[in-house]
Amino acid sequence: xKDLLLGLLIGGIIGLWxxxxxxxxxxxxxxxxxxxxxxxxxxxxxxxxQKDISEKxxxxxxxxxxxxxxxx
Numbered sequence: 001x002k003d004l005l006l007g008l009l010i011g012g013i014i015g016l017w018x019x020x021x022x023x024x025x026x027x028x029x030x031x032x033x034x035x036x037x038x039x040x041x042x043x044x045x046x047x048x049x050q051k052d053i054s055e056k057x058x059x060x061x062x063x064x065x066x067x068x069x070x071x072x
Contacts, residue, residue, distance in 0.1 A: 020032035 017032055018028050021028050021030055024032065026032070
């Protein structure tokens with residue numbers, strides 16, 4: 001009985017640690033209580049924005065290239 005309770009306690013602590021990190025979209029074994037700095041959040045948002053702009057510019061380029069090819 002004592003081993004079961006000890007196993008549940010240790011499993012609960014590890015599960016909470018991993019679960020909080022999953023919820024915050026962080027690596028599993030990182031510190032779940034560490035706060036993201038505003039610069040890290042800014043860099044992450046900037047990278048997402050950069051990818052979106054790159055994809056949109058490729059679409060615009062391909063559409064304009066197709067329109068020019070169709071015109072001639």
